[in-house]
Amino acid sequence: MEQTNFQLKQQKTQSNDWSARLHHATRATREDWLGKSISYLCIGVIILVVASMLWFITSKGIATFTQNHVSLGKFLTGTNWAPDQGKIGALPMIVGSFAVTFAAAIVATPFAVGTAIFMTEISPNKGRKLLQPVIELLVGIPSVVYGFIGLAVVVPFMRSIVGGSGFGIISATFVLFVMVLPTITSMTVDSLRAVPRHFKEASLALGATRWQTVSRVILRSATPGILTAVIFGMARAFGEALAVQMVIGNAAIMPKNLISPASTLTSQLTTGIGDTIDGTLPNNALWSLALILLLMSLFFNALVRVIAKRGQLKHER
Structure with a gap:
């Protein structure tokens, strides 16, 4: 009798254990399903927002050519920008944007x-302590502050050196140079640190000097990452609006040289979008400029992916 009771208690205990395990597994499954559902929902919202932005800007941007019947060739190659008079040649802004972007990157x-070589190879500890706070400070400064500094310092300096008004591509280049420097520096530092340590050790073991190792081994291995950093800096410069607007002069004319006033796609958008009526030719023309900015951003992102993929294949080989 006692043995039967013991067996019943043991079966009951095992049944309770299985019930607890089943309840725990069911609860874990519900939590896992809930977590996946929230993640998929967030991903879906992000995809929906991006797709909506792409559709909205594209539909607005092509209205110039579908509703106002403006030739795409004339829009891209025209040099006269007077939307109120039906002249919407965007070439001066396109040239100004690319000139400022490439000059700042160069x-x-x-x-x-x-700076990245100093922080990673020459003096890693002191370089990190001294330069890392400076880079973080430059990243945190708002663009309007850069614009005011350029307006108060760079423009008068250029006026005293080369003459003219001081506004122009070269003034915008100096402002953007400071703005994109932290981005390129931070990503270059990461690229140099990602180079396998045995590359450096093998080079030094073969008798190469430290500079030969840096220039011929580390920099060559980190070239894809450095190019990616430069592309990201160019994308940052290409999309900057407020700081450039304050120092470039906002003259929608073909720039003759680096010291002549010019205009970019972003500066023209910020100055003109508030003075137009939705659905009119001037408003549609500005949306077409925004579409060019969007396409250039997509191009920069695609270029970064191509460079990163080639760099990965190179390291695998």
């Missing part, structure tokens, strides 16, 4: 690479 890249 000026900033040597400084960024040199």
Whole structure:
């Protein structure tokens, strides 16, 4: 009798254990399902927002060509920008945007690479303590502050050096140089630190000097990452509006040189969008400029992915 009671109690205990395990598994399954559902919902919202933005800007941007019957060739190659008079040649803004972007990238890249080499190879500890706070400070400064500094310092300086009004592509280049420097520097530092340590050790073991190792081994291995950093900096410069608007002069004419006033796609958008009526030719023309900005952003992102993929294949080989 006692043995039967013991067996019943043991079966009951095992049944309770299985019930607890089943309840725990069911609860874990519900939590897992809930977590996946929330994640998929957030991903869906992000995709919906991005798709809505792409559709909205595209539909607005092509209205110039579908509703107002403006030739795409004339829009991209025309040099006269007077939407109120039916002239919407966007070439001056396109040239101004690319000129400022490439000039800022050319000026900033040597400084960024040199700073990154100092922080990773020459003096990692002191470089990190001294330069990392400076980079973080430059990132945190609002663009309007850069614009005011450029307006108060860079423009008068250029006026005293080269003459003219001081406004122009070169003034915008100096402002954007400071703005994109932290981006290129931070990403270059990450690229240099990602180079396998045995590359450096093998080079030094073969008798190469430290500079030979840096220039011929580390920099070559980190080239895809450095190019990615430069592309990201160019994308940052291409989309900057307020700081550029304050120092470039906002003249919608073809720039003759680096010191002549010019205009960019972003500066023209910020100055003109508030003075137009929705659905009119001037408003549609500005949306077409926004569409060009969107396409250029997509191009920069695609270029970054191509460079990163080639760099990954190179390291795998």
